[in-house]
Amino acid sequence: MVLLQQHSVHIGKRGSLQARRHSDSLRRSRVDLEVIIPAYNEAARIPDTLKQTVDFLANQPWSSRIVVVDNGSVDETAAVVRRISREEGDAVPISVVGCSRKGKGAAVRRGLLSGTSRFTGFFDADLATPLETLTETMAHLSDGAAAVIASRHAPGSNLVRPQHLGRRVGGTAFRALTKSKVKGIRDTQCGFKFFERDALTAAMVQCRSTGFAFDVELLLRLQDNNASIVELPVAWTDGAASTFRPFQDGVASFASVIQLQRATP
Structure with missing residues (x-):
């Protein structure tokens, strides 16, 4: 493992985003894989998530x-994350970074772009996708895949605990809306996606979405760059404590994708 030298970068309130990302990466040692977990008010759930992941x-x-x-x-x-980091030690380092801009897409973007690992990606704090999925994911990435994403709708997938009816109906409509945009992908929204760094960076510089359309646009940009995307069927468990609100967030999801469709050819 190659360790990066430690540096201190002073950034004022008006410091550039590039400088902040540079500062984050210098504080983190080089590893093969960085796992990003976006978190909003997860103090109760995050300890178990981190311990299982470590x-x-x-x-x-x-x-x-x-x-x-x-x-x-x-x-x-x-x-809580900092406390768990101290308790778990250095076998698998745990870092926490802030993202004041609202939206899961903004949080994921912040985490992905602030690292230097060869492979990186994200999953949700509810661990709806089994951690064991990372084994096959890393095998595909090491063999040359640009992206590996979990899918609840690919042949062979299994819904251990399905979503309630409102979310299922909304999900079906959302997939129909995005089908013509991201071709060949059955599930754009499953919260488990991992990437090869160079392919990710090339796609991310073209992305503008930070809300619900983030996943859709990122996959679209990868396809535009002819990057290979592997979709893995998974045994998925709906998170009982999910913060997704079917009506309010569902409307925002559709609005985000419609805006994306208008903005891209």
Whole structure:
């Protein structure tokens, strides 16, 4: 593992986004894989998520780091993550970075672009997709895939605990809306996506979405760049404590994708 020298970068309130990302990456040692976990008011759930993730990653042949992006939480999410980091030690380092801009897309973007690992990606704090999915994911990435995404609708997938009716109906409509945009992908919204760094960076510089259309646009940009995307069927469990609101967030989801469709050819 190559360690980056530690530097201190002073950034004023008007410091550039580029400088802040540079500062983040210099504070994090180089690893094979960085796992980004976006978090909003996850103080209660994040300890178990982190401990399970550390236990899994510590037994893998690749080096890893967990990066929790605190997306403007008003609870003790950041403090809890720092405490868990001290308790777990250095086998799998845990970092926390802030993101004041609202939206999961903004939080994921912040985490992805602030690292230097060869492979990086994100999953949700509810661990709806089994951690074991990372084993096959890393195999595909090491073999040359640009992106590996979990799918609840690919042949062979299994819904261990399905979503309630309102979310299922909304999800079906959302997939119909995005089908013509991201071709060949059955599930753009499953919260488990991992990437090869260079392919990710090339796609991210073209992305503008930070809300619900973030996943759709990122996959679209990857396809525009002829990047290979592997869709893995998974045994998926709906998070009972999900903060997604079917009506309010569903309307925002459709609005985001419609705006994306108007903005891209």
